[in-house]
Amino acid sequence: MSHLLILPILIPLGTAILLLLLRFVPVARGILVAISALAIIGVNISLLSKIQGQGIQIYRIGGWAPPFGIVMVGDLLSGIMLVLGSIIAICALFYSFGYLKNDDQHAIFQPLFFFLWTGTNGAFLTGDIFNLFVMFEIMLMSIYSLLTLLGEKKQIEAGIKLISMGLLSSTLFLAAVGGVYAFAGTLNMADLALKIKPNVDHPLVSAAAMLFLGVFGLKAAIMPLHFWLPDVHSSAPTPISAMLSGILIKVGIYAIIRVFCLIFVDLQGTFQVFILTLACITMFVGAMGALAQTDLKRLLAYSSVSQIGYVLMGVGFFTVAGMGAAIFYTISHGIIKASLFLAAGILKKMKGTAEMSEHGNMINISPLFTLFFLISVAGLGGIPPSSGFFMKFQLIKAGLDGGFYVPVAVALVVSLFTLFYLVKAWQKVCLLDQKEAPKMLPTFNLLAPVGILAILCLALGFAAEPIITLTNAASQQLFSPELYIQAVMGSM
């Protein structure tokens, strides 16, 4: 048995522990961070190509056979999410070297960041519903401390919101897992799917499905449960904002996909209207919130809410094309939003605030920044040739093919608002005149990650074809859950 599947968890975990031990040796920590970050991205890419070549991969932790032990399962969706996560994480990590002020902050930031990375990688790989809960907890624990790292007043306030959200969602998650366990007597997702299939009419099953949707909706900030997101994402230290909006809310979406495409397959029809309605409201409310913001980071946070609505809409179609579009949207939005957040962080670093009225004239101060910012804005606005065009195009096409005219209409109208608030932000920050000169210019450490992500966004646009093929293959795999079940249960 190959150990490749466990490495995306082992490397960041081991690195985090070593970083804790090396607290008082800054140089060694820097080298270690660089080596392991590259190692993780290498492992994740090779894992994805292995899954592409050989199908779904299984790893039995401790050698215990499923459904009794915990299994790690890597299918195409997990592989894609792992690679996306590591691209964003590596950029955020590089950015943190220019963003954080002193070594004390680095000494706390780095190990926690790797624990966070362990949690996201683990959540994408695990094939056990309780283990998913554990991975969520690892992510939340690290985020609590990372969020309040700089000790600003706004961050403490956001921290309280995040902790109440986290406790609420953990309790509900545990209740849902408990309900499922009481009913089916197993926690392994593939086994659960087998046990629930003949009993889908049982009231406990629908109740559990609803609870799972609520819990993961809380993490993914779907409309009535999005209250915590704008504060948390906007006041977090910028590399963490990029991680939060780029990958962490996608973990919630990932979990919704996993649960509804594997365990509650037969409930898809029942939940479809509900999910699509939530998606439409989320899109609309997020965009309306973003229109009213004057602070760039808050604007981006509201925009994340709106964009999650798009992804959820793709999921809610429950067609192969729709799911493929949702996965492509996830990739593309993750990269673009991370780049935008990092750009907003540069502005915040330059003047101590991301208030748009304080900034201006960036086109003369830093043309490179303006270029990268423009690419990302065009990407989120859906202007070709950036990947943003393809993400929206795929989604709308899937919706029209499936006959979902109302959600598509809402999505198109909200796109207009999206373009409007983004252009407004771009104009204010880059074009309008501003008398007061900034304290500092963007440094290489800060600009390079933004540039890499912006170029990736363009590259995704030019090379959309292979990526769309990949996401469609992933979606195809999701709609044949028997492959997943066979891979897990057949390995006994």
Next chain:
Amino acid sequence: MTSLIFQTITRLVSPILMIFSLYLLFRGHQLPGGGFIAGLMTSAGLVLIYLAYGCERFDWRNRSRFFYYLFSGGLALSFLTGLAGLFVGGFFLKSGVAHVHMPLINEEWEFASAAIFDLGVYFVVCGVCVSLMTLLGEER
């Protein structure tokens, strides 16, 4: 809180707590107990001493680095146990059991590698609890 009664009771109770926590730690493989609960119990004993005597017998604050390394080292120990499972047993977190005949007492003792993992957990819990206590009890 320097009351004579409290100090005397602490002197009596905390050694019992420590010994009982070690007992819980090593029986935890098969029976109720284990690293987490034992760590909490040891920390309870340490907290009692801290409350009763403050820093007059033992300077907690200047030993914060020791407790920092205690919990990170404990984490490393648990992780290494998992890794050892990977290299020896073929799976991450694979555990093994050895039955050893003890010569003097003429009994069969069971040694499980999971006990080392538990020991790591014990260190983590002790280190974190004491670090928290000294941090929160610090004057600012």
